[in-house]
Amino acid sequence: MKDDAYTLSRFVGEMRGVVGSSATEDELIARLRPLVQRFAGSGTWRESRQYEVHPQQGFGVHLLQEEPDHSLAVFAVSWRPGGGTPPHDHGDWGIVVGVDGAEKNVFWERIDDRTRPGYAELRKLGEKVFVPGDVVAMPTGTIHSVSNESDRVTLSLHVYGRHLNFAKRSQFDPDKRTEEPFLVRID
Numbered sequence: 001m002k003d004d005a006y007t008l009s010r011f012v013g014e015m016r017g018v019v020g021s022s023a024t025e026d027e028l029i030a031r032l033r034p035l036v037q038r039f040a041g042s043g044t045w046r047e048s049r050q051y052e053v054h055p056q057q058g059f060g061v062h063l064l065q066e067e068p069d070h071s072l073a074v075f076a077v078s079w080r081p082g083g084g085t086p087p088h089d090h091g092d093w094g095i096v097v098g099v100d101g102a103e104k105n106v107f108w109e110r111i112d113d114r115t116r117p118g119y120a121e122l123r124k125l126g127e128k129v130f131v132p133g134d135v136v137a138m139p140t141g142t143i144h145s146v147s148n149e150s151d152r153v154t155l156s157l158h159v160y161g162r163h164l165n166f167a168k169r170s171q172f173d174p175d176k177r178t179e180e181p182f183l184v185r186i187d
């Protein structure tokens, strides 16, 4: 049964309380994780338009909430079949919960000394397919790439410490060994 009592305003209110009373990012993520999971599984935020993906981008980013300073941003993100992202970080912490369909995450680590602007070497750490209810908890600095290898549009619920386009985050090309800014189109 859907949890229709857990509305966006209630979720955001509880998140503000956690952010204001957590001493470390690890504590914050550990305490937010069950809230994000509960909200993702609730029936209070779903709309059919969240399945619309940007044709060139290959995924659709639908903003549900952000604070006036762009912190605590909540998005519904949809992925077209064959769509995905290059390896990227988030410039802040992030928590993602699968909602509809299976999304493959590949995790990477950066192994260069970060002294050359625009240059980055990555090493693949592993991969996992996330299904509805699964949580991807990403401390600041986590690098991953996401792809939809299924034959239909998938949907996941994303919460970030800062709105994606205000977090100064990077995308990487592991073959060309490049780093550049990663901005997304928001629907």
Ligand SMILES: [Fe+2]
Pocket: 088, 089, 090, 144
């Ligand atoms: Fe990401």
